[in-house]
Amino acid sequence: MSSENGRSGGGAEGAPPEQLALIRESVRKAEVPRAKPRTWRGAALAKELPVARVLVDKGVLHLDRYFDYAVPEELDAEAQPGVRVRVRFGAGRHRVREGRREGGGLIDGFLVERLAESDYSGPLAALAQVVSPERVLSEELLGLARAVADRYAGSLADVLQLAVPPRSARAEQRPSPEALPPPGIPEAGSWARYERGAAFLESLAAGGAPRAVWNALPGPEWSDELARAVAATLVSGRGALVVLPDGRAVARVDAALTALLGEGRHAVLTADAGPEKRYREWLAVRRGAVRAVIGTRAAMFAPVQDLGLVAIWDDGDDSHSEQHAPQPHAREVLLLRAALDKCGFLLGSWSCTVEAAQLVETGWARPLVAGREQVRAVAPLIRTVGDQDLARDEAARAARLPTLAWQAVREGLRHGPVLVQVPRRGYVPRMACANCRAPARCRHCSGPLEGQESGTALRCGWCGRDESGWHCPECGGFRLRAQVVGARRTAEELGRAFPAVPVRTSGREHVLDTVPGAPALVVSTPGAEPVAEGGYAAALLLDGWAMLGRPDLRAGEDALRRWIAAAALVRPQGAGGTVVVVAEPTLRPVQALVRWDPVGHAVRELAERAELGFPPVSRMAAVSGTGEAIAEFLQTVELPGEAEVLGPVPLPVTTVGRPRRVGAPPPGEHWERALVRVPPGRGAALASALKAAQAARMARGAGEVLVRVRIDPPDIG
DNA sequence: AGCACGCCGACT
């Protein structure tokens, strides 16, 4: 029966995610004679398969299992697996009064399966209603949702809320367009620049399932290259899915696909379309009328039929993290899909995350890279300005801008637009070596050291140990400095320095898509850089040390990714393209930028993470709540033997008014956070233990203020 | 969460 549902041993985890409660349940029930599907009312039931297994749509963990209902004869035809239903659900013995069974109200659910008999021993209530005959929840999507719920210690209902859009009756009425036959084989195009580019497309077109981590060359070709990978998959008669970090990237791939294949072959799933249009597009995909899908992260669940390829662009962008529980990351969801559906996988980026490097390192995916001569041909010239240059550069220091930067901007403005990247505000100041600026880390668990407001006391942000005799393991220094970000002013000063040149800004509130090729200063925060017609003549990357100073695990990777994202918009070195980065040239991410070697950087980071017991080599979970709640929770949970608990340590108290991060404590409350880490391969065991403990607690503690569990916490210092 | 069941003390 379909309860098997093809669990992958895939991805990094081998162990099948288990639902202990369910297993125990079925063992116990197996001794009891199976109930005939009788209802208290004895209404006429469906003659075949009169039992409907229903997933009740309540995001509560201890309800994260199926309930059986009887199928009345009149609903027999419509009550097919995958439809939305409404059922009575609530407490109460079978209170039979006036021939009517009362109790809980009507709630929504999905019909998962039709069965001949139930393993529930009591009498079954009847399905109240089939909301619509549209079978929105396919077996594949259910299997994926379950795998995601297991991976993230979340509930199936929560994941389904992310995966299946709300119904719009009007959208269901309309017929979807006719499906088009597969297109002709596309040319390899600029994929020819990559050593195995053409072979990758050929494999997709031939029905293969190649898996690649693609380090894209700088420049605008990436969107067309993604479109060609999609087209190649369509050739094989299969579908393709591409997840992109934001609306601008979606628009570019949309344009590339339309140019390559014309209209009508692909759907665009983004949040900013209205609910009805969104559901209409989604239905066209579900019904098989459209075989290719592009979109932002919600599209990661798109029910593409006969999936041949899943792809993600720029997996280091944090908008790939879902904001809603259980906060799955698009890359991880696509990894699960590739394993479950045995389809092709393509992770592309100008830069490279450690997770991407790990996929290559473990042999799960192959690198799709260009040779060094290709890189040299398209990358700009990178120059650095470090502290020593600044010190020597007394005149420029007054203006907060080194001479080299002045020269690069002045020269660039003679030939075209110049990009100035300034960091966003809001980085948390933490402690670093005053000499070499390496983040200060705990000698016991390698967590980040945090300075107290006034005093000299240092404490680890993970395990809470006090640190008195700190010295820098990199350079031997023993003085610390707080990393403070001061930015933006520099850009304004720049504008004043070149009064004849227009200054345009692009940032959070107002993001520019493109700028013309004429000379202009374009000031932008990371991620909001407009594309310049013909490429920027130069780029200036300011306050690099501030980006690097955060003791966040990803500080180096993030800084490099942002620099590369800006530098990839600059003309090749041969065409005069120059990038000046104000950061210490000895630092690893700066060197990686100079050599244009993001993959090498990620590989080294990965090795270091393995050594220190960091994710993604180890897997971590964060448990947050009041100190009491955490202590009680940690006593209950049966962690895998190898698990290691760090902390708990107090979390900063949220102040009222400021926008609150997801998962942060309610304003004014004193919360703490513990981290749990397990060695490679034990992630599934950790998630399942945490989920079981949550479920047990909920059932007991009347669902009061509990702890929050977050797998892969993004901000672990 | 709800909501009913049940096993204990004070009351028309």
Place this chain on the structure above:
DNA sequence: GTCGGCGTGCTC
């Protein structure tokens, strides 16, 4: 006897 306190457990 029976009304109702809330402690405990279930929801097909």
